[in-house]
Amino acid sequence: xxxxxxxxxxxxxxxxGTGHALELRALSKRYGAFTAVDAVSLxxxxxxxxxxxxxxxxxKTTILMAIAGFVAPSEGAVLLDGxxxxxxxxxxxxxxxVFQGYALFPHMTVAENVAFPLRVRRLSRxxxxxxxxxxxxxVQLDRFADRRPAQLSGGQQxxxxxARALVFDPDLLLLDEPLSALDKKLRAELQEELKAxxxxxxxxxxxxxxxxxxxxxxxxxxxxxxxxxLVQMGAPAAxxxxxxxxxxxxxxxxxxxxxxxxxxxxxxxxxxxxxxTRLLQAGAxxxxxxxxxxxxxxxKIALLGEAERAANEVAGTIAAWAxxxxxxxxxVRTADLGALRVALPAWRAPIAxxxxxxVRLGWAADAAVPVLEDADAA
Amino acid sequence: xxxxxxxxxxxxxxxxxxxxxxxxxxxxxxxxxLTDQRYLSLPQEGLSLQHYARLLGSEAWLSAIGQSxxxxxGATAVSVVAGTLCAIGCWRIGRRSSExxxxxxLLPLIIPSIVYAIGLYRWFGWLDLLDRLLGVTLAHGxxxxxxxxxxxxxxxxxxxxxxxxxxxxxxxxxxxxxxxxILPRIMPGILSGAIFAFIHSWDELVMVLFIASRQxxxxxxxxxxxxxxxxxxxxxxxxxxxxxxxxxxxxxxGAVRSRAGR
Ligand SMILES: Nc1ncnc2c1ncn2[C@@H]1O[C@H](COP(=O)(O)OP(=O)(O)O)[C@@H](O)[C@H]1O
Ligand SMILES: [Mg+2]
Numbered sequence: 001x002x003x004x005x006x007x008x009x010x011x012x013x014x015x016x017g018t019g020h021a022l023e024l025r026a027l028s029k030r031y032g033a034f035t036a037v038d039a040v041s042l043x044x045x046x047x048x049x050x051x052x053x054x055x056x057x058x059x060k061t062t063i064l065m066a067i068a069g070f071v072a073p074s075e076g077a078v079l080l081d082g083x084x085x086x087x088x089x090x091x092x093x094x095x096x097x098v099f100q101g102y103a104l105f106p107h108m109t110v111a112e113n114v115a116f117p118l119r120v121r122r123l124s125r126x127x128x129x130x131x132x133x134x135x136x137x138x139v140q141l142d143r144f145a146d147r148r149p150a151q152l153s154g155g156q157q158x159x160x161x162x163a164r165a166l167v168f169d170p171d172l173l174l175l176d177e178p179l180s181a182l183d184k185k186l187r188a189e190l191q192e193e194l195k196a197x198x199x200x201x202x203x204x205x206x207x208x209x210x211x212x213x214x215x216x217x218x219x220x221x222x223x224x225x226x227x228x229x230l231v232q233m234g235a236p237a238a239x240x241x242x243x244x245x246x247x248x249x250x251x252x253x254x255x256x257x258x259x260x261x262x263x264x265x266x267x268x269x270x271x272x273x274x275x276x277t278r279l280l281q282a283g284a285x286x287x288x289x290x291x292x293x294x295x296x297x298x299x300k301i302a303l304l305g306e307a308e309r310a311a312n313e314v315a316g317t318i319a320a321w322a323x324x325x326x327x328x329x330x331x332v333r334t335a336d337l338g339a340l341r342v343a344l345p346a347w348r349a350p351i352a353x354x355x356x357x358x359v360r361l362g363w364a365a366d367a368a369v370p371v372l373e374d375a376d377a378a
Numbered sequence: 379x380x381x382x383x384x385x386x387x388x389x390x391x392x393x394x395x396x397x398x399x400x401x402x403x404x405x406x407x408x409x410x411x412l413t414d415q416r417y418l419s420l421p422q423e424g425l426s427l428q429h430y431a432r433l434l435g436s437e438a439w440l441s442a443i444g445q446s447x448x449x450x451x452g453a454t455a456v457s458v459v460a461g462t463l464c465a466i467g468c469w470r471i472g473r474r475s476s477e478x479x480x481x482x483x484l485l486p487l488i489i490p491s492i493v494y495a496i497g498l499y500r501w502f503g504w505l506d507l508l509d510r511l512l513g514v515t516l517a518h519g520x521x522x523x524x525x526x527x528x529x530x531x532x533x534x535x536x537x538x539x540x541x542x543x544x545x546x547x548x549x550x551x552x553x554x555x556x557x558x559x560i561l562p563r564i565m566p567g568i569l570s571g572a573i574f575a576f577i578h579s580w581d582e583l584v585m586v587l588f589i590a591s592r593q594x595x596x597x598x599x600x601x602x603x604x605x606x607x608x609x610x611x612x613x614x615x616x617x618x619x620x621x622x623x624x625x626x627x628x629x630x631x632g633a634v635r636s637r638a639g640r
Contacts, residue, residue, distance in 0.1 A: 068543075068547055069547075070543055070546075070547070089546075090543070090546045090547050091546045091547075091548075091549050091550060091551060092549075093547075094547065094548060094549035095547065096547075096548075097543075097544065097547045097548075099540050099543070099544055100540075101538075101540065103538065103540040103541050103543070103544040105541060105544075105545075105559060106563075107562045107563060116545070116548060116550075116558070117548035117549060117550075119558070120545075120548060120549045120550045120551075120554055121549060164548070165548075168548065168549070
């Protein structure tokens, strides 16, 4: 890092590529016989926003703590810009960190909290004050400098934690469920702020969450974790559209799962047999006789009118339905494919849903994606 | 207790009876200290402050008060430093072994002080610490450690360990984290422990009887000698001052705690 970037910490940086690249190599953490993190390898490019997404207990916090230096890995390495920092203690890494619950110092004012990392670095008072002011401006809390954390709302505390984590120009910003303690509306607001902040400071962010919406909306890259393993990593749209395993398809959004057997591998795609229904699936190349598991998103299924045709068609009856404002969520019982979840836009819906109503469902050959069972993927 | 049933008459009677029983010996000292007689007795014809005046004019009593004060201050310093470091160390390690250390540190509180005093007598004989201010200060300081360990451990139990992580994650060294984050948060616990350690030394008698004789005469020791030798009502005046001083310290402790609670 050059001296120039050290001096102007919160000045907008020229686009991406000014942060630092982080790499985990086969990182594992065991507690006795229990493996909390299992050989996770991943790489975050400079200035990128990576989110670790997984259910509770999947090892997200442990990975973040290993990056910060609070957890010593059982195996594997942490690299920053290609340099091995696995043995460095946390105070020598000094990554900015926003903890779950923020961990603000209750006996200090907002300004003192934000000044803490600068005090540690023995900056002069004038320098400290200028940087604290800039950081509080950045998160729009300049008017609250003299308050104590206990006198702030949850969202304000969260922003103090962000300012404190950013004020000393850390190489990396680590966030552990930074928004999970907030109510839904505030969460959405702060999500946007966080995204704008990331764009403005151009630093590398590693975020942890169990909220898939947050992961999709904030991140350049999402790493999906389950039982301490990295299941799949990629851009949000790539993960959503092309989940590799059943777990990913299920955890990211909702999905129907269809089982079938390959009948023939033809030109438009595979012809599958699922019970008495024949399905057409594009884009996969498997020999006849192979079992296939398909993930089909509810919003990719259409209700077919009398004369409408689709590559895949199935008849059923509505078993349950719910009105969600923007749309309906239908559960349609079919003879061969079990219950299918269908998302139907409410605006000018072709039908008025009611229980027992017979419907015909259709979807294109490229609507579904073949996925692996998670046991096979391991 | 809010919203519960009010206490019945029997419970009230028992509670007040217990309080009365506890305070009775203390209440008797106050009139005795104001007696107009020349021996230890209740006032006969009127109240008098003569014994307080005698106390403040007496070289021997004032010297005992001074010695007690210095010993208590020194002992408090020893207890606070050792007790706080021990509590923080145990808290940081947080293992079974530290649990053992904590129990060991509480031993002086559990062992009868006369047993402890006999042991001390042997050791201090070898170390040439008998009948010396340093010896008494050390003895009181060491036996005061449990009070500090208890109050500081309690304060640490309420301390969010993520604050320490946060400080270190921002680059703070162990010393900086201790000074700027941990100590300010547990200061009420330390103060509370200091007050108890001070009181412990201030009214300790058994150990002093063993390890001090002529050079070091603390206030409790002087009272003890006074009761054995002559029944001078000055002692009652001293006792009242002792009580007032202790009550003052406890009030201070209460103030510290209520400020910390806010
Ligand atoms: N210090 C520890 N000792 C034993 N087990 C732990 C420890 N820390 C975490 N674990 C276990 O490791 C697993 C992953 O924990 P964590 O990383 O906190 O998950 P997440 O943040 O994804 O919810 C959990 O099952 C948890 O119980
Ligand atoms: Mg967690």
